[in-house]
Amino acid sequence: MELRVLDDTLAIVRLAAGAPVPDWVGGNDFLAVVRTRNELSIVCHDVTVPPGITEVEHGFRVLAVTGTLDFGLVGIVAELTRPLAEAGIPIFGISTYDTDHILVRADRLEDAKAALIAAGHTFS
Numbered sequence: 001m002e003l004r005v006l007d008d009t010l011a012i013v014r015l016a017a018g019a020p021v022p023d024w025v026g027g028n029d030f031l032a033v034v035r036t037r038n039e040l041s042i043v044c045h046d047v048t049v050p051p052g053i054t055e056v057e058h059g060f061r062v063l064a065v066t067g068t069l070d071f072g073l074v075g076i077v078a079e080l081t082r083p084l085a086e087a088g089i090p091i092f093g094i095s096t097y098d099t100d101h102i103l104v105r106a107d108r109l110e111d112a113k114a115a116l117i118a119a120g121h122t123f124s
Helices: 076-086 106-118
Strands: 002-005 010-015 032-035 040-045 056-065 092-095 100-105
Touching: 002 106, 056 076, 056 106, 076 092, 076 100, 076 106, 100 106
Parallel strands: none
Antiparallel strands: 002 056, 010 040, 010 056, 032 040, 056 100, 092 100
């Protein structure tokens, strides 16, 4: 599978379930907002997270599958996460309508790329 590394460094934020989506999350190349009955999770550009947010993990990079994936395909995420798990690299996965994204800590990016290349994946 062909992957690409997105340029931005991202943060993963947890807010209260009933919190409104803050204005500071907008305007990024990569943004994910998911609300459940227990939380509001936001993935946004690292530098936009204001001081004082207590539940935040900084320093993630995105590995994105290149192109659009058909909904009938199976095992895509497993194919990507298996070599990362075997290499001991924690991930945060996000799927969109078009494709899949794997977030890894920036300090493990090169390890993640090496593990995926060893598993037969390529990078553009």
